[in-house]
Amino acid sequence: AQSVAQPEDQVNVAEGNPLTVKCTYSVSGNPYLFWYVQYPNRGLQFLLKYITGDNLVKGSYGFEAEFNKSQTSFHLKKPSALVSDSALYFCAVRAVFSGGYNKLIFGAGTRLAVHP
């Protein structure tokens, strides 16, 4: 079955330290991968995407993610965390179904808590 997994429910990091939020996937076809962030009482905001090209993708707010085909991973990273980065993060991947139909499937989300 096609799926995306975020193995950590919560990630805790001190302000100024690097952060990583993990994502692995299993899909048919070439993976299109996305990261979204959700702040309290808001919808999801697009951070970055990988479609093709360089494995290291840079996005909004200083975030980046690295596509690793052999490990089927797309971990989100930031060199120096801010308290304001505290939010819920979702990884999403394109899943391809019979007849060429495709749509995004989302991970369960990882709550990032950055402590002063």
Add this chain to the structure above:
Amino acid sequence: GAGVSQSPSNKVTEKGKDVELRCDPISGHTALYWYRQSLGQGLEFLIYFQGNSAPDKSGLPSDRFSAERTGGSVSTLTIQRTQQEDSAVYLCASSLEQGARQPQHFGDGTRLSIL
């Protein structure tokens, strides 16, 4: 600029009542999605519209749920005979095209509470 707009932002209703939730997508976006999110959890896909194609209704949890999209723009999600387990945040998103190459743009959701 104008993003995805959802109304109402909050809705409280009694069990058994019908509710309608509205979504105004970004102008020019042909794809529109409805999701349900419970208590800050993950997203549950409900339904997907793409242009004039038949919608993908595979995520609708029961026949009490229905959605339509008129004129390829505004969409309405209807829940009939609401139950307490329908309480959740209902999120709408739109994107430029099908194919999942383009990111989805989300509204801020409608928080539905069933008493």
